[in-house]
Amino acid sequence: MEAQFRPYGMAVTLPTTDPSSIVLRDTAGNPLKCNFISVEASGENPDAFYRVGMQTGSQTTPLSNYVDTSASIGTTSGVIGGYSTVNKGVVELLLSDVDRTDTIKLELDEDGVCNFFITYGQVQAGNRVRDNERPTGS
16 A cells, blocks of 8 residues: 655744644644654754653543653653654654644753754555556656
8 A cells, every 4th residue: 555645844943841832734824633743853952852742632641741751751651752862863653543633742851942843744545546647747
């Protein structure tokens, strides 16, 4: 099965550990329910790490109940989303249809200016027969 994807992107700068909700929008400015989200970070503190959290309809624990990112080390409960280190990794989420989300929550564990590069959109199954009908250009 082939997959198709229309990528959207944005860059966000955060200066502190304060959690920030980022709405994923289409080109018309409307919130876009996404099943693919990828976040990479570049910042002045290479030893810092960050968390990408999300709220979905099938989730039982709301984002407001999450512990701070720095306090999450060593806890035994999971967080919907993922973690990575600044300047060294990517958090990539490929979600089911019931887990699509139009808002993510970014949070650093240490203060310091950090740039986040977010790629997002809707991955869907393609149709090989229909692909042959599309213009290919000259």
